[in-house]
Amino acid sequence: WLKTFDDAILLFAGKGNNGGDAFVVARVLLLAGYSRVKVALLASGTGLGGDAKINHDAFINLGGEVHELLDDECWLQLNPELPSQKLIVDGLLGTGLESAVRGLYAEIITAINEFSGPVLALDIPSGLDADTGLPLGDAVRADATATFGFGKPGLFVTPGCEYAGRVEIVDIGIPQKWAAIEKDAIQLLTADFCRTLLPETAISAGIHKGDRGHLLTFAGSPGKSGAGLLTAGSALHCGCGLSTLALPQNLAESLEGRNPALMLEALPEVETGQIRVPEPDEIEKICAGKSALAIGPGLGLHDAACRLIETLLKNSDLPVVLDADALTLLARNPKILPPKRSLTILTPHPGEMARLLQCDTKAVQSQRLEAACELAFNLGVYVVLKGAGTVIAAPDGALTINSSGNALLATAGSGDLLSGMIGSFLAQGLEPLAAAQAGVFLHGLLADNLLASGLSRGVTVLELEQELPKTLSFLAESG
Numbered sequence: 001w002l003k004t005f006d007d008a009i010l011l012f013a014g015k016g017n018n019g020g021d022a023f024v025v026a027r028v029l030l031l032a033g034y035s036r037v038k039v040a041l042l043a044s045g046t047g048l049g050g051d052a053k054i055n056h057d058a059f060i061n062l063g064g065e066v067h068e069l070l071d072d073e074c075w076l077q078l079n080p081e082l083p084s085q086k087l088i089v090d091g092l093l094g095t096g097l098e099s100a101v102r103g104l105y106a107e108i109i110t111a112i113n114e115f116s117g118p119v120l121a122l123d124i125p126s127g128l129d130a131d132t133g134l135p136l137g138d139a140v141r142a143d144a145t146a147t148f149g150f151g152k153p154g155l156f157v158t159p160g161c162e163y164a165g166r167v168e169i170v171d172i173g174i175p176q177k178w179a180a181i182e183k184d185a186i187q188l189l190t191a192d193f194c195r196t197l198l199p200e201t202a203i204s205a206g207i208h209k210g211d212r213g214h215l216l217t218f219a220g221s222p223g224k225s226g227a228g229l230l231t232a233g234s235a236l237h238c239g240c241g242l243s244t245l246a247l248p249q250n251l252a253e254s255l256e257g258r259n260p261a262l263m264l265e266a267l268p269e270v271e272t273g274q275i276r277v278p279e280p281d282e283i284e285k286i287c288a289g290k291s292a293l294a295i296g297p298g299l300g301l302h303d304a305a306c307r308l309i310e311t312l313l314k315n316s317d318l319p320v321v322l323d324a325d326a327l328t329l330l331a332r333n334p335k336i337l338p339p340k341r342s343l344t345i346l347t348p349h350p351g352e353m354a355r356l357l358q359c360d361t362k363a364v365q366s367q368r369l370e371a372a373c374e375l376a377f378n379l380g381v382y383v384v385l386k387g388a389g390t391v392i393a394a395p396d397g398a399l400t401i402n403s404s405g406n407a408l409l410a411t412a413g414s415g416d417l418l419s420g421m422i423g424s425f426l427a428q429g430l431e432p433l434a435a436a437q438a439g440v441f442l443h444g445l446l447a448d449n450l451l452a453s454g455l456s457r458g459v460t461v462l463e464l465e466q467e468l469p470k471t472l473s474f475l476a477e478s479g
Contacts, residue, residue: 015043020052022091100137133160212241213427227298234420294423296326405444413461
C-alpha cells in the first residue's frame, strides 16, 4: 500500500485501548521513516488514561502530529484531507462496543467507507460486534484487519468477514496459559492447525488402497447424477483408497465407465424408477468392508429416499455425512435420525439450517455460532454450517470457525464436493470433528489457491475438483 516514505497516512484514534493501539502504530511508522503521519483523536489528549495516554505522549515526543476532533467543526476542517491520504488506519472503537455507533463516530465511519484508498483496521473494524460479526449501526469496511492476540469470531463469520477483509492475527505475547484457555473456546482453522489433522497413512511406506479407507456414497437421481459423481470422486482426490457410488440401477448403467476410478453399486428399482429400499440384511451386505457413508447429494425428496436414509442410519453404525436432500428430508422427518448417533456430520447451508431449526434464514445468519451449537446439541451430532466463515459445532459445545475460502466456492456442486471430502477423511479414520475441520479448510483452500493463480471468474466445481490433489499436497508439505 505504501510506496514511498512521503506517503500520507491518517490514523483515527478513539479514547480507549483501540486508540492507544493507533498511537503505537503511528509511532512505529514515524520511527520507520514515514514523515507524513497524522493521528485524528476523538478526545482531548489530556483526558486520556492508561496505555492510550502513554502511547499518545510517546508519539507527541517524537514530533508526531495530532488533530483533536472535539466537535463537528474540527471534523469539518479535517474531512477534506481524506482523499489525499495513501492509507487510513482505523483505531476508533474496539471489542468492548455494545451499542449502536452514533454521532461523530458514525459520521467518521461513513467517511472512511467512502475513502477510495486502502483501510487497515486495528483489532476489529470499528462498529463491528466482535462475537457475532454484526455491525452495530454501521461499521468500517476494511481491506485488512490486524487483530491482536487471538482471532475474534466476528471477523470470520458472515457478515463480519465482509467488513474485516484479510485478517492477520498479531502475536502480542499473551502468556501461554491464557492462550490455551482462549483457543479452547473457539478454534480458528488455519493451515498449520489443519496440517496436523491429515491422515498419516497417506505417506506411510508399504501402504495399500485398503488402508486408506472406503467411502460409500448414496447420491444421485434422474437429472442429478452429477452430484453423486462429484461426491464420490472428490473422496478419491482427498486420499480415500476406495470409493463406491450407490444409485438407482438405470443410472448406474448409464454412468458405467464415466469415472473409471469409481465403483458403482446398482440399487434395485421399483416400476416407477425409484429406489426399492433395501432390507436390513441387504444394507449390511452393501456396507460390508466400507469405512464411512455420505448420503444426500442429488438423492431426491421422494418417500423412497426418506426410507432409504432411515434404513441406512438404523442398520449401519458407520460414520456418516448427511448433506443436501438428506437434510431436507431430515427437517421434514426428524425421526429418521436415530438418537445419540454421534458419528454423524450434518453439512447444511443457511437455508437448510433454517429448515432444520424451524426458523428463517435471516435468524440463522444473524446468529451463526448459536444456530450451529443449538442443532449440534439438540441432535447430538456434528454440524458444519456452510457459508463465509463456515462454522463447525460439536455436540459438546466445541466451536470452530474456518478462515479459508472465497466467492469462487459459490458455484453449483461445491457442496457436493465438500461432502465427499469430509466423507473421505471419515473413511480414512479421522474422528468426526477432525474430518469436518480438515475437509472444510481444504475446501476453502482450493478456492484460495485458484484465486491466487489468477482465476477470479468462470470457475466451476470441475476446476475445484481438479485442484484438489495439488492443494492437498501443498497443505501437507508446506509446514
